[in-house]
Amino acid sequence: MYEHSSTHPAETTTPTDQTARTRRRRAPFRRTVWRRVLPTVAAAGIGVTGFAGLAHGSDVGGATTGGLSHDSSARAGSVRPAAAADFPTWGTRWVVHATADTGSPAVGMINKTAPGQDRITADYQVDTGRKVCEGSSCSTFMAHLTGPVSGFLSVVAVDIPQDRLPGVPVQGGGGQPQPQPGGSREEMLNRAATWLTANNGAQVPYSQAKVWKDGYRQDCSGYVSMALGLPTPGTNTVGLATDRGITRPVPLGELKPGDLLIDAAGDNNTRHVVIFEKWNNDAHTSYTAYEQRGDHGTDHRTLTYGLPGGDAEFKPYRPVKFGD
Template sequence: MSHSTVHGPRRTLLRKVLPTVVAAGIGAAGLVGCSGGGDSGGHDATADKAAAAGKAAGKSALSRDTEVKADDPGLKLKTTSGEFGTRAAATADFPTWGTRWVVHQSPDTNSPSVGMINRGAAGQDRVTADYQVDTGHKVCEDSACSTYMAHLTKPVNGFLSVVAVDIPQDSLPGVPVQNGGQPPKPPQTGGTRGEALRRAATWLTANGGTRVPYSQAKVWKDGYRQDCSGFVSMALGLKAPGTNTVGLAGSGITKPISLGELKPGDLLIDASGDNNTRHVVMFEKWNDAAHTSYTSYEQRGEFGTDHATRKYGLEPGSEYKPYRPLKFTD
């Protein structure tokens, strides 16, 4: 067993090389959700699809070394007055630890690799993080454990387990945790329609007062993918980074209903085809007594979060089908 000792008030960490850990890449259909389109029923493909497919890197084993400099300066914190306020840093630099740490595409250790961190490689002895996500999934190396994944801006853009950072804490000190400092709540078995619609509305202004941009390859600061199914997963309080459109139509999350049964918070899902054609919207209300259109929330391609009149599912032969989330208690 090898170890590194951090002097001062920091505790001593015991870290041991673990058996091989595989950074699994998941298929594009399981990772990305869908593209959105206008009322015509068309769906806009984005360049993010190609980027997402290209980032599905090969599987890599993680190995470690434990060399550490006794005079390492540790945290270099930069405080700003941005989205998270002056209480927390907008970016912070930390020393890395070990070799061949996988940087993931999303805050999920099963998401594809977008690069590696190796303390001994040029420019990789430190990382810069602007926020972190409490995934609820613990990663351990002997006495060092963490459920947090840091969003790196340097030297690789992606998500890295905090265990790979040479600090005694289980999370990055001074770095914002998602929505201003609170860890994400675990998925809940219950919930109301009003809660889901309120969460959906938050993405209309979450990007500095404007909508969250659309992407099949990126995740927002709350840990959810920025595509249509990631958005609906967020609104429903499902586990980040969210399931895909086919998953939302699955029996474990929703059940089929008729158009006449639609209530606020229900979904209209087109689960046919591939990620270029599938889409999902969250129903809010009918716009008239004849039910000729409705208002919904959605995350649509080349636009982002939208709250608008739609007719998906109302036309004869439409691929959109109505579904009711099982978690609603009202």
């Protein structure tokens, strides 16, 4: 009941057919974008996997078709200005993902049979920190769609001149500010605290299967990944303990704010991780920590995991991003 242990398979894309596309005059207010055939891009040194979030030439079932250029004449009529959360799209066969991660499973597709066939509605967007480009247009943002398919879509698929959706909150409904990745202990603890009230003033509920509005899993390791600013949807508890690009072991007595106590043994029903904030006394008999726990959700409470008389399976680790 503690943490998620599975990983999402990465998507692949297939080349579009250069001869199937036509070049047309573009409306002056839109981004000027030319669709490139993927082998040409790959020859220039850009891997095909860099387009995993686009997948214009792939379907959930594996069928392929060619795409069309990002221009006004690829659709019938002119593009009307976007309403508050209603936007036009361009091109064909854009994959909608399960989470704000281009490597997460596909849950649907927009413009499946025609360019600009679907308009999308979105209630928030996530800055993933991972750039997706198509031609000269790039964005690190993924929009959370409420229609016509529920899921996450790269903002590059939206027919707007910006790299993000105008007027749509970033990483949280109601304009809730996005906790930005940072390198300091204070910033990490501040991000951890956001989940205490992120659910309309209440804590984020626990789940190994669901992701929160910021794209992170709602289990303990997803929560810690969010606090550390790791890529969505987050690594698992074993990864937090064993990946030396993320943490390193430290002595128990040297714990500092933002360090972790991790039980990486057993399975996803027994493994757990918490974020150390401070010692509660000079004798170090308890500490205050941030935690995402089953049957409760996000918590900020006194713990003894890893201390004498407490659960000995928990070991102390220090995020290497702190540089000490």
